Amino acid sequence: MFKKILVANRSEIAVRVIRACRELGIKSVAVYSEADRESLHASMADEAVCIGAAPSKLSYLDMDRILAAAKLTGADGIHPGYGFLSENADFSQACADNNITFIGPKADAVRKLGNKSSAKLLAEQAGVPVVPGTKGLVGKDFKAQAEKIGYPVMIKAASGGGGRGMRLVRDPKDLEKSVNSAQSEAKAAFNDGSVYIEKLIETPRHVEIQIAADKHGNVVAFPERDCTVQRRHQKLIEESPSPALTPAIRREMQEAAVRLATAAGYDSVGTVEFLFEKGKFYFIEVNTRLQVEHCVTELVTGLDLVNIQIGSAAGLKLPVDQKRASEIRCHAIEHRVNAEDAARDFAPCPGLVTTLRQPGGAGVRVDTHLYAGYTVPSYYDSLLAKLIAYADTRLAAIARADRALAEFEIGGITTTIPFHRMVLAHEKFRGGDFDTHFIDHMKEAKPHENARHDRPAAAR
Amino acid sequence: MNTAELNDVIAWIKTTDLVEVSFKEGKQGFSFQTAPQAVSVPYYFSGARLSPVTAEAVGIFQWNDAGKARGKADGASVAAGDLLGVIDLGIGKKQAVKAPVAGKLSKTCVDAGDAVQYGQPLFFIEQN
Numbered sequence: 001m002f003k004k005i006l007v008a009n010r011s012e013i014a015v016r017v018i019r020a021c022r023e024l025g026i027k028s029v030a031v032y033s034e035a036d037r038e039s040l041h042a043s044m045a046d047e048a049v050c051i052g053a054a055p056s057k058l059s060y061l062d063m064d065r066i067l068a069a070a071k072l073t074g075a076d077g078i079h080p081g082y083g084f085l086s087e088n089a090d091f092s093q094a095c096a097d098n099n100i101t102f103i104g105p106k107a108d109a110v111r112k113l114g115n116k117s118s119a120k121l122l123a124e125q126a127g128v129p130v131v132p133g134t135k136g137l138v139g140k141d142f143k144a145q146a147e148k149i150g151y152p153v154m155i156k157a158a159s160g161g162g163g164r165g166m167r168l169v170r171d172p173k174d175l176e177k178s179v180n181s182a183q184s185e186a187k188a189a190f191n192d193g194s195v196y197i198e199k200l201i202e203t204p205r206h207v208e209i210q211i212a213a214d215k216h217g218n219v220v221a222f223p224e225r226d227c228t229v230q231r232r233h234q235k236l237i238e239e240s241p242s243p244a245l246t247p248a249i250r251r252e253m254q255e256a257a258v259r260l261a262t263a264a265g266y267d268s269v270g271t272v273e274f275l276f277e278k279g280k281f282y283f284i285e286v287n288t289r290l291q292v293e294h295c296v297t298e299l300v301t302g303l304d305l306v307n308i309q310i311g312s313a314a315g316l317k318l319p320v321d322q323k324r325a326s327e328i329r330c331h332a333i334e335h336r337v338n339a340e341d342a343a344r345d346f347a348p349c350p351g352l353v354t355t356l357r358q359p360g361g362a363g364v365r366v367d368t369h370l371y372a373g374y375t376v377p378s379y380y381d382s383l384l385a386k387l388i389a390y391a392d393t394r395l396a397a398i399a400r401a402d403r404a405l406a407e408f409e410i411g412g413i414t415t416t417i418p419f420h421r422m423v424l425a426h427e428k429f430r431g432g433d434f435d436t437h438f439i440d441h442m443k444e445a446k447p448h449e450n451a452r453h454d455r456p457a458a459a460r
Numbered sequence: 461m462n463t464a465e466l467n468d469v470i471a472w473i474k475t476t477d478l479v480e481v482s483f484k485e486g487k488q489g490f491s492f493q494t495a496p497q498a499v500s501v502p503y504y505f506s507g508a509r510l511s512p513v514t515a516e517a518v519g520i521f522q523w524n525d526a527g528k529a530r531g532k533a534d535g536a537s538v539a540a541g542d543l544l545g546v547i548d549l550g551i552g553k554k555q556a557v558k559a560p561v562a563g564k565l566s567k568t569c570v571d572a573g574d575a576v577q578y579g580q581p582l583f584f585i586e587q588n
Contacts, residue, residue, distance in 0.1 A: 034579055035477060050577045050578045050579050050580075051518055051577070052578050053578075054477075059578075064517075064549060064553060065517070065518055065578070067549070067550075067551045068517065068518040068519050068549035068550055068551055068553075069577075071549070071550030072518055072519060072520070072575050098551050350477070350478075352475035352476070375475070375476065375477060377477050378476060378477060378478055379477075412475065
């Protein structure tokens with residue numbers, strides 16, 4: 001087992017990992033940027049090292065600085081948290097080169113699964129359903145191919161990005177014109193006119209499977225997390241189990257995730273993400289790291305994923321089998337409380353937290369790095385806290401989440417707490433029947449009537 | 461624009477770590493910058509134009525590369541760019557500590573073999 005772990009991250013996830021280390025009797029080292037001198041993770045860890053200036057690329061993304069801090073403090077493991085260097089195969093390799101264990105999958109598995117197109121290929125080989133589409137780039141027979149895929153379809157540029165070279169086609173008679181214009185747009189934008197065709201999944205839910213694997217070839221899959229409540233691809237609320245899945249689909253998804261992890265030689269915790277629509281699921285990508293919403297699965301299963309992840313990196317066998325991993329013990333809902341103003345198009349609202357009152361009581365967990373008197377820096381993401389409520393049933397968990405959100409007081413800055421309560425009160429959410437467009441379509445998400453336009457957003 | 465309302469903005473900036481805020485609407489607008497933070501200097505240095513030389517890397521401080529003597533002693537005059545020490549990152553990489561300004565090396569706060577972190581003052585230079 002490790003003697004000392006350096007946590008190469010900040011905010012609530014650094015605090016989460018330090019707690020796991022403490023429970024395992026492992027010493028912890030925090031690293032922090034100049035903007036995070038007053039951060040909770042720096043004061044909680046057994047040791048703390050200032051590694052650089054505020055911008056991430058000069059601190060939390062700088063491999064040399066993090067490795068130097070690990071060497072200086074004698075850490076034998078580095079936990080990357082999420083974001084920053086957590087899915088960087090080069091960093092994983094650099095750790096190995098310096099005789100430090102990277103607490104995550106081996107570099108080879110990150111390379112195989114981190115790239116979307118190679119991951120999709122591997123998924124297909126492992127018999128995991130993917131979004132139907134042309135095998136490669138479209139040729140002269142594109143009409144027949146599109147017919148086979150089924151309308152509506154998306155035409156996407158092979159070297160694409162930012163929506164350029166992308167066309168939505170609903171009617172077969174528009175296909176030829178759209179393929180031609182997509183090709184010429186892609187040619188102009190990327191100097192590569194090749195395009196491929198994919199089925200459009202119009203009203204999907206985002207459902208993902210948490211997996212855990214060890215260095216002895218064991219892989220287990222946990223119950224799914226439903227992360228359909230998103231805004232511009234940013235997850236806001238995650239719950240488990242999904243209100244949309246049947247036990248049979250759940251088992252199919254879990255088996256697919258295990259097949260993919262096995263095919264990649266995966267050896268840590270990770271998440272296989274799917275789109276789910278009309279009873280069918282389609283692989284989209286793998287996150288080769290611990291995720292923000294891992295706590296949902298911890299509460300539903302009664303297990304500690306960070307503990308399992310650290311143990312696996314230390315070479316231990318998984319402490320659970322598939323039967324135990326599949327157990328659903330409650331319903332859990334997580335709310336990401338951000339320093340954002342929902343009425344101002346979710347503009348970031350960093351600043352001084354003047355007062356703090358955290359919710360408590362039965363069935364409530366709060367993971368946060370906040371304290372009264374802490375200034376939320378403007379350099380990093382706006383996640384302030386994760387509030388997770390859990391109860392026997394989904395409706396009981398919703399009632400509990402709303403009660404806890406009402407108790408949660410963060411003074412001095414604008415947060416998304418009122419927005420979360422609005423979602424919980426929404427008929428569609430309570431009914432469990434919604435897709436990833438739910439938030440964008442919520443008419444209440446429009447700015448409040450009393451929003452004034454003669455003051456800068458930042459001043460409110 | 462009601463300039464009294466700008467007081468709200470100024471009050472708010474003080475609660476953040478922002479160094480600059482700009483706002484523009486049509487032809488109107490404003491921009492605020494917070495005053496540069498003065499380096500806090502012990503009282504016995506007050507009056508002198510002292511520039512701190514801080515560690516820009518994490519590692520073990522040495523006076524010079526292995527086998528070489530300390531370049532600049534306390535009280536020596538230094539030119540901008542003069543080598544004052546070396547930080548060994550412990551991963552096969554080193555970073556030089558150089559004088560940012562010319563002047564007299566008036567205070568040394570570090571010794572060979574010390575562990576140093578980013579931003580830690582290593583020297584103070586009394587500027588010419």
